[in-house]
Every structure is written in C-alpha cells, then in structure tokens.
Amino acid sequence: xxxxxxxxxxxxxxxxxxxxxxxxxxxxxxxxxxxxxxxxxxxxxxxxxxxxxxxxxxxxxxxxxxxxxxxxxxxxxxxxxxxxxxxxxxxxxxxxxxxxxxxxxxxxxxxxxxxxxxxxxxxxxxxxxxxxxxxxxxxxxxxxxxxxxxxxxxxxxxxxxxxxxxxxxxxxxxxxxxxxxxxxxxxxxxxxxxxxxxxxxxxxxxxxxxxxxxxxxxxxxxxxxxxxxxxxxxxxxxxxxxxxxxxxx
Amino acid sequence: xxxxxxxxxxxxxxxxxxxxxxxxxxxxxxxxxxxxxxxxxxxxxxxxxxxxxxxxxxxxxxxxxxxxxxxxxxxxxxxxxxxxxxxxxxxxxxxxxxxxxxxxxxxxxxxxxxxxxxxxxxxxxxxxxxxxxxxxxxxxxxxxxxxxxxxxxxxxxxxxxxxxxxxxxxxxxxxxxxxxxxxxxxxxxxxxxxxxxxxxxxxxxxxxxxxxxxxxxxxxxxxxxxxxxxxxxxxxxxxxxxxxxxxxxxxxxxxxxxxxxxxxxxxxxxxxxxxxxxxxxxxxxxxxxxxxxxxxxxxxxxxxxxxxxxxxxxxxxxxxxxxxxxxxxxxxxxxxxxxxxxxxxxxxxxxxxxxxxxxxxxxxxxxxxxxxxxxxxxxxxxxxxxxxxxxxxxxxxxxxxxxxxxxxxxxxxxxxxxxxxxxxxxxxxxxxxxxxxxxxxxxxxxxxxxxxxxxxxxxxxxxxxxxxxxxxxxxxxxxxxxxxxxxx
Numbered sequence: 001x002x003x004x005x006x007x008x009x010x011x012x013x014x015x016x017x018x019x020x021x022x023x024x025x026x027x028x029x030x031x032x033x034x035x036x037x038x039x040x041x042x043x044x045x046x047x048x049x050x051x052x053x054x055x056x057x058x059x060x061x062x063x064x065x066x067x068x069x070x071x072x073x074x075x076x077x078x079x080x081x082x083x084x085x086x087x088x089x090x091x092x093x094x095x096x097x098x099x100x101x102x103x104x105x106x107x108x109x110x111x112x113x114x115x116x117x118x119x120x121x122x123x124x125x126x127x128x129x130x131x132x133x134x135x136x137x138x139x140x141x142x143x144x145x146x147x148x149x150x151x152x153x154x155x156x157x158x159x160x161x162x163x164x165x166x167x168x169x170x171x172x173x174x175x176x177x178x179x180x181x182x183x184x185x186x187x188x189x190x191x192x193x194x195x196x197x198x199x200x201x202x203x204x205x206x207x208x209x210x211x212x213x214x215x216x217x218x219x220x221x222x223x224x225x226x227x228x229x230x231x232x233x234x235x236x237x238x239x240x241x242x243x244x245x246x247x248x249x
Numbered sequence: 250x251x252x253x254x255x256x257x258x259x260x261x262x263x264x265x266x267x268x269x270x271x272x273x274x275x276x277x278x279x280x281x282x283x284x285x286x287x288x289x290x291x292x293x294x295x296x297x298x299x300x301x302x303x304x305x306x307x308x309x310x311x312x313x314x315x316x317x318x319x320x321x322x323x324x325x326x327x328x329x330x331x332x333x334x335x336x337x338x339x340x341x342x343x344x345x346x347x348x349x350x351x352x353x354x355x356x357x358x359x360x361x362x363x364x365x366x367x368x369x370x371x372x373x374x375x376x377x378x379x380x381x382x383x384x385x386x387x388x389x390x391x392x393x394x395x396x397x398x399x400x401x402x403x404x405x406x407x408x409x410x411x412x413x414x415x416x417x418x419x420x421x422x423x424x425x426x427x428x429x430x431x432x433x434x435x436x437x438x439x440x441x442x443x444x445x446x447x448x449x450x451x452x453x454x455x456x457x458x459x460x461x462x463x464x465x466x467x468x469x470x471x472x473x474x475x476x477x478x479x480x481x482x483x484x485x486x487x488x489x490x491x492x493x494x495x496x497x498x499x500x501x502x503x504x505x506x507x508x509x510x511x512x513x514x515x516x517x518x519x520x521x522x523x524x525x526x527x528x529x530x531x532x533x534x535x536x537x538x539x540x541x542x543x544x545x546x547x548x549x550x551x552x553x554x555x556x557x558x559x560x561x562x563x564x565x566x567x568x569x570x571x572x573x574x575x576x577x578x579x580x581x582x583x584x585x586x587x588x589x590x591x592x593x594x595x596x597x598x599x600x601x602x603x604x605x606x607x608x609x610x611x612x613x614x615x616x617x618x619x620x621x622x623x624x625x626x627x628x629x630x631x632x633x634x635x636x637x638x639x640x641x642x643x644x645x646x647x648x649x650x651x652x653x654x655x656x657x658x659x660x661x662x663x664x665x666x667x668x669x670x671x672x673x674x675x676x677x678x679x680x681x682x683x684x685x686x687x688x689x690x691x692x693x694x695x696x697x698x699x700x701x702x703x704x705x706x707x708x709x710x711x712x713x714x715x716x717x718x719x720x721x722x723x724x725x726x727x728x729x730x731x732x733x734x735x736x737x
Contacts, residue, residue, distance in 0.1 A: 048692050076694035088689040092707025101703055102693035109694065141707065158693065
C-alpha cells in the first residue's frame with residue numbers, strides 16, 4: 001500500500017506540492033487528475049526520486065518502506081515504476097540491452113538470480129507481441145527516432161518486463177491515437193493484480209475510459225482537493241477544474 | 250587481455266620452467282643516461298648487424314639536435330632524459346614489496362577485472378614477482394607452438410623484431426623507418442636510437458592471416474618496455490588483424506613510453522590494427538602515471554590498400570598519439586576509430602592524420618572522447634589532400650561527451666585541400682552527460698555508475714563495433730571501470 005502524507009516538494013524555490021496526502025491500497029487503481037501546473041508530474045518525479053524534486057516535508061511509504069530515504073534505483077528495485085510523459089532517447093543502447101540491464105540490476109538489488117539472455121529473449125518476444133510491437137524495434141537504440149506513440153508503447157513494454165508493483169503513469173495517453181491508446185490501456189490492464197497499486201496521472205478523462213480507476217483524486221494547487229469514485233472523472237470532464245480553483249473557492 | 254581462469258596455473262607452470270622460460274630474461278642492464286655508447290651497448294646486446302647500429306647512431310644524432318614538441322595540449326614536468334634507463338633497468342629496488350604497498354585504487358580495478366593475485370603482482374611490478382611479460386604469463390607453451398606452426402604453414406612471419414633482425418634482415422632493412430623516418434619527430438628519433446624490442450609481422454602475397462595476431466601471444470615479450478618498435482608488412486593482396494594491448498591497467502617503473510608502429514600495405518592488402526591502452530593513469534592526483542608518446546603510421550602505398558586503426562585509450566597520465574595513414578595508392582583507404590576516455594587528472598591529445606596522395610583515396614574518422622573528473626581531452630586531426638589527388642573523399646565525425654563540470658574537451662581539426670575535387674565532410678558534437686537520461690536509467694533500476702556506464706557505452710558504440718569481438722566485450726567493461734566515481 002502506498003501512503004503519502006503531507007508531502008511538500010519545491011522545485012527550485014517554487015513550492016509545487018503543498019501538503020499532498022493520498023493512500024493507494026494494494027490492488028487498486030487511483031487516478032490523479034488536475035489542470036496544468038497543479039503538480040501532477042512533480043508528484044510522479046517525487047515518488048520516483050528524481051534529483052531536484054526532494055521532499056521538504058512529509059512522508060511516503062510503500063509497503064512499509066520509507067521511499068524518500070531511497071535513491072531512484074533502490075526505489076525501482078522496490079517495485080516503483082514511472083512511465084514518463086516524455087520518455088528519453090538513449091543513443092547507442094539497443095532497447096533490449098537497456099531493459100535487460102535494468103531488469104538484472106533490479107534482480108541483483110533484490111538478491112534474485114539474473115535472467116539469462118535466451119530466457120529474456122523469450123520474455124521480450126511474448127511481451128512485444130501482446131503490445132503489437134515490431135520485434136525489430138527492440139534491437140534499435142531505445143526510443144531514438146521513435147514516434148510519440150511508439151515511445152509510450154515502449155514504456156508499457158518495459159513495465160511489463162520489469163513487473164513493478166507500484167505503477168505511476170504520467171500522462172500516458174498524451175500523443176496516442178485511439179488505436180494506440182487501446183493497446184497501451186490493454187497492456188496496463190493486463191498488469192492489474194491484487195498486489196499492485198497504480199497511480200494514473202492524467203489531465204483528461206479519456207484514458208480512464210480504458211483504464212478504469214477505483215478512485216479519482218483531484219489535484220489542484222499542490223493538494224488533493226477532492227476524491228471520489230469513477231464518476232468524479234466524468235464530472236470533471238463535463239464541468240472542468242474551475243470549481244476547484246482557488247478563485248472559485 | 251584481462252584475466253583468464255587458468256592464469257594461476259600458467260604462472261605456477263612458468264615458475265617451474267624457470268630454466269626453460271625465464272632464464273634468458275636475466276637482468277643485464279646499462280647505466281642511466283643516454284649517449285652513443287649506450288646505443289652501441291643496446292645494439293651489441295641484441296647481436297644486431299652493423300647497419301642497424303649505424304641506423305641507431307644516426308637516429309641518436311638526429312635526436313640530440315631536436316627539441317621536445319610543445320604544441321600538444323598536455324602539461325607535464327620536463328623529462329630528464331639522462332635520468333632514465335634505456336636498456337633493461339635493474340630490478341626495481343624501490344618497487345612495492347607486496348600488494349599491500351600498491352595503490353588500493355589499482356587493486357580495486359584488478360579485483361573488478363577478476364585478475365588473480367599472482368598476476369596482479371606482475372602487473373603492479375611487485376618485487377620478486379616473476380620477471381616475465383604479462384603476455385607470456387597468459388601463454389602456455391602448447392598454445393604458442395600450435396599457433397606458430399599454423400602461421401608457418403601459410404608463411405606468416407610473426408616474431409620479436411630483434412629476432413627478425415637476425416632471421417630476416419633484408420625485410421627489416423627494406424621497411425624499417427620507411428614509414429616513420431628516423432627524424433620524423435622527437436620521440437620517434439629517440440625510439441629509433443634505443444628501441445628495445447617489439448613485434449615484426451610479414452604477411453606474404455595473397456595470404457589471409459588465419460588468426461588474429463596479438464601481443465598477447467608474443468613469446469618472451471618482456472623488455473619491450475618503454476621503447477617498443479613494431480613493423481607490420483602486408484604484401485600484395487594479404488590481410489591481417491593485429492591486436493595490441495591489455496585491458497588490465499599495468500604499472501611500469503618506466504614513466505616514459507615512446508613506441509613506434511609502422512605499417513606497410515601493398516596493393517590490395519588490408520591491415521586492421523586494434524589497440525586497447527590502459528597503462529596506469531596515476532593516483533587521484535595523477536602522480537606516477539605513464540606518459541604515452543606514441544608514433545603510429547601506416548603507409549598505404551599499394552593501390553586499393555586499406556588500413557584501419559581502432560583504439561580504445563583509457564589509461565596513461567598523458568597520451569600523445571596520432572595513428573595516421575599515408576594514402577599513396579590509388580583508391581587506397583584509411584580508417585581511424587577512436588575512443589579516448591579520460592578521468593581524474595588524465596590528459597589526452599590524440600587523433601589522426603589522413604594524408605591523401607593517391608587518386609580516389611578515401612578516409613573515415615570516427616573519434617569519440619569522453620572526459621570526466623578534472624581531465625582534459627583533445628582531438629587533433631589532419632585531413633590533407635595533395636594537388637594531384639583527384640576524387641578524394643573523407644568523412645570525419647568527432648563527438649565529445651563531458652561528465653561533470655571540471656573536465657575539458659577540445660576538437661582541433663586541420664583540413665588542407667589542394668585539389669578542388671575533394672569531398673570532405675566534418676561533423677562535430679559536444680554534449681554533456683544528460684541528467685534526464687541518467688535519471689531515466691536510474692528510474693529503471695540502474696545505479697548511478699551503471700547508468701553512466703550504459704550511456705557512455707552507447708555513446709562509443711559505433712567505435713566499439715569496429716573492435717574484434719573478444720576485445721570489444723572487454724573494452725565495454727573497461728569503459729565502465731574507467732568512469733567509476735566520475736559522477737556524484
């Protein structure tokens with residue numbers, strides 16, 4: 001279970017998260033929705049340990065571990081996965097090499113056996129098929145020259161292979177056409193399980209038609225200002241965020 | 250070459266074969282300093298023909314009249330050439346008495362490369378360690394015999410140059426100094442006067458050398474030490490791939506290394522020369538590191554001849570090195586693929602010269618520099634096109650990657666095109682290791698060091714791919730080890 005309590009994060013001198021509190025029980029999918037600049041991406045970075053997004057106050061625990069005390073790689077080994085809004089290009093490193101290196105680094109950190117090259121190849125083939133990805137893409141340098149949609153699919157593929165337990169999806173629907181969106185959502189839904197928690201960060205309700213959340217939270221001005229069931233997403237889609245903005249309050 | 254499992258056994262076996270193997274490496278040495286008598290002593294020790302002695306003496310004379318070059322972008326204390334040994338320095342009395350006295354950083358690297366203790370002693374120059382070259386340590390007698398037989402079958406000559414001077418004097422005399430003239434530069438003149446040993450390779454016409462020739466397999470290769478001399482001749486239509494170096498950082502009591510490598514490629518011949526250089530770079534402050542001042546040049550004198558230099562330079566305190574190609578033959582081609590990694594206080598000024606003299610000659614330069622710590626790296630390259638050389642093409646790409654804020658990287662390309670038909674392309678980039686990329690890799694579970702290693706290996710991949718497979722795998726590991734502690 002993910003427990004975020006009174007999380008405060010400044011980027012540079014600017015306070016972005018101003019006391020964010022949120023729980024995601026194991027097996028649940030929670031959506032965090034909010035207008036631009038509300039702190040959605042900052043939340044993803046703070047949870048995954050990006051330098052420059054350190055908490056000045058508050059706590060984050062994941063299955064009892066104090067996440068804030070860990071470096072990004074240690075968090076990853078504990079199961080934290082952030083699907084980037086803008087995945088990075090890694091020149092000269094074939095996607096397959098990248099993912100296998102990452103998987104084995106995580107396994108080493110957890111004291112597990114590494115995956116052999118042939119065994120990994122099988123896993124990759126299966127995973128790329130279910131995401132309808134051309135296997136040859138995995139031999140190319142990671143994300144270099146990939147379209148926005150291909151990059152997002154590559155994120156989900158990495159997720160499927162790394163098998164994280166805390167999935168944070170940052171604007172995963174951006175840049176996806178409707179077919180790609182369906183494939184990506186299927187990939188995410190296939191990972192739903194009683195042990196996993198998911199945090200789906202999104203501006204639009206559209207993604208939530210495909211990835212059905214158990215709870216929806218509204219993030220405005222660095223705080224969760226409202227929480228509810230899936231119907232809250234539809235309400236936001238219809239009415240916008242205005243009612244939650246400070247001016248409206 | 251990095252360690253192999255059998256090394257402990259091999260070393261033990263060598264010690265047993267004391268009379269058969271190490272006895273002819275008895276210490277006999279000339280006093281410190283350099284004069285004509287020392288040059289005579291060296292020549293006599295090696296039972297060289299008279300002409301060789303004359304050649305050395307002439308070189309010595311030239312050297313005395315020359316000045317040490319200062320144009321390279323490297324800084325070091327003046328070298329006292331009269332304070333060096335030029336022939337088999339005596340057993341190092343002040344060498345470390347045991348591994349306990351060796352720089353712990355160096356030992357950590359050995360441990361990571363998986364080098365057995367006995368061999369670490371050899372590499373680190375511990376007193377009482379077997380006086381055999383690392384090359385020989387890896388050898389086993391049977392391996393040497395087998396490959397010698399196989400090479401002899403096709404007529405390939407591969408032996409120490411001192412031996413070649415006795416067994417094939419006509420070949421050595423014809424080609425020695427024909428690519429790098431005695432007076433080419435300060436260090437090549439010095440090398441010509443006092444070189445101790447090195448490799449000699451001759452590939453007969455039409456022969457494709459059946460194996461990769463490596464200093465790894467050279468027998469009794471010790472004492473090639475600081476002034477190594479290599480001569481490779483690829484006769485018409487032949488092919489050879491030659492590997493030089495060692496991924497293990499080797500300590501040497503000789504701070505100055507000034508090797509000369511000459512390659513001659515006749516019509517339709519192809520030579521691939523790969524180097525992994527990882528001499529001791531010195532401690533954190535750069536003290537005790539090797540000065541590596543090397544002259545490497547290939548003469549593509551035959552039509553359609555081809556020479557390809559690939560180098561991975563991670564060691565030495567100072568590197569001064571420009572493997573070059575004289576493209577004399579029509580449609581001859583020269584390639585230079587380089588990875589230069591500097592960390593700590595290292596300085597590297599390296600690059601290539603492609604001199605286009607033949608019509609339709611081609612060259613390709615891919616240089617990747619990675620600088621970290623407080624190191625400084627310069628790519629210095631010359632592409633020159635002779636007035637009569639029509640249809641010349643060159644492609645040059647220089648990429649620099651900076652890690653941290655205290656390192657430096659410079660690109661100094663010289664282009665001289667005296668023929669209007671030449672097509673010369675030059676691309677250069679300088680980038681800083683991206684924090685975004687680093688975080689992305691870390692988020693997927695890589696530690697900071699693993700992430701740096703992965704990103705840097707990606708950066709140098711184009712060049713790594715030019716290395717023979719086994720070398721490439723080791724070089725990849727070496728890239729990671731060289732950059733440890735470079736971030737954070």
